[in-house]
Amino acid sequence: MSMSYIEVRHETKSYQMGETTIMANHDLNFKCEQGQLTVILGPSGAGKSTVLNILGGMDTPTSGEVLIDGVDIAKFNEKQLTAYRRTDVGFVFQFYNLIPNLTTKENVELANSIVPDALDATTTLQQVGLGNRLENFPSQLSGGEQQRVAIARALAKNPKLLLCDEPTGALDYETGKQVLTLLQNASRQDHKTVLIITHNAALAKMADRVIRINDAKVRSIEDNADPIPVSAIEW
Numbered sequence: 601m602s603m604s605y606i607e608v609r610h611e612t613k614s615y616q617m618g619e620t621t622i623m624a625n626h627d628l629n630f631k632c633e634q635g636q637l638t639v640i641l642g643p644s645g646a647g648k649s650t651v652l653n654i655l656g657g658m659d660t661p662t663s664g665e666v667l668i669d670g671v672d673i674a675k676f677n678e679k680q681l682t683a684y685r686r687t688d689v690g691f692v693f694q695f696y697n698l699i700p701n702l703t704t705k706e707n708v709e710l711a712n713s714i715v716p717d718a719l720d721a722t723t724t725l726q727q728v729g730l731g732n733r734l735e736n737f738p739s740q741l742s743g744g745e746q747q748r749v750a751i752a753r754a755l756a757k758n759p760k761l762l763l764c765d766e767p768t769g770a771l772d773y774e775t776g777k778q779v780l781t782l783l784q785n786a787s788r789q790d791h792k793t794v795l796i797i798t799h800n801a802a803l804a805k806m807a808d809r810v811i812r813i814n815d816a817k818v819r820s821i822e823d824n825a826d827p828i829p830v831s832a833i834e835w
């Protein structure tokens with residue numbers, strides 16, 4: 601049997617706070633398939649950001665294995681983690697994290713410039729509907745437009761994996777849907793492995809796989825045979 605793109609095995613992350621141990625992730629086990637969209641669903645404090653940070657090479661687990669394309673990144677040193685974050689992962693955060701004194705195009709080019717197989721910045725911005733906003737600064741764009749720049753920036757790196765932390769958290773309903781459509785397309789059309797973490801249960805319907813976590817543990821894993829296009833989801 602071939603391996604999944606992501607295989608998380610007995611992943612635990614704990615924090616020692618004086619006398620008490622805080623379990624942020626407690627023996628997580630799950631897989632994500634190449635080219636699929638996976639949603640990790642859970643309430644605040646469930647451990648979602650912790651596992652996303654670990655998958656993105658921004659943090660390392662206390663124990664367990666985190667296999668990405670068959671390689672255990674839990675064993676990586678700082679240098680290997682930096683290279684992994686740089687070339688293999690595109691990040692989309694709740695609050696965009698654009699560089700304020702760079703234009704839309706320059707924000708994407710900056711990300712582009714650090715990887716070998718980058719896509720053209722202008723083309724990628726056109727793809728997310730921002731071909732007419734190339735020379736604008738982030739402060740001149742709406743929240744939804746800024747998030748689309750962030751998605752273009754992530755896609756332009758041409759990463760294998762797209763990690764999204766509450767990507768619609770700061771957006772209104774319709775704008776959120778536009779952004780989610782782009783992420784769904786990234787898996788369906790561009791065959792990226794996409795992972796979204798959210799507390800919004802409505803997003804479960806758009807995913808190929810839904811992993812519910814609560815209180816630091818995986819509570820259920822479900823596959824959708826027929827994920828619904830974002831445009832048809834209501835919440």
Ligand SMILES: Nc1ncnc2c1ncn2[C@@H]1O[C@H](COP(=O)(O)OP(=O)(O)OP(=O)(O)O)[C@@H](O)[C@H]1O
Pocket residue numbers: 615622623624642643644645646647648649650651799
């Ligand atoms: N650096 C840290 N030191 C101590 N405890 C931490 C640290 N980071 C996270 N935690 C704790 O781990 C648990 C899980 O946090 P995490 O941020 O992963 O949850 P979450 O599901 O992403 O929540 P939210 O949706 O509110 O961001 C929480 O109890 C949190 O307080």
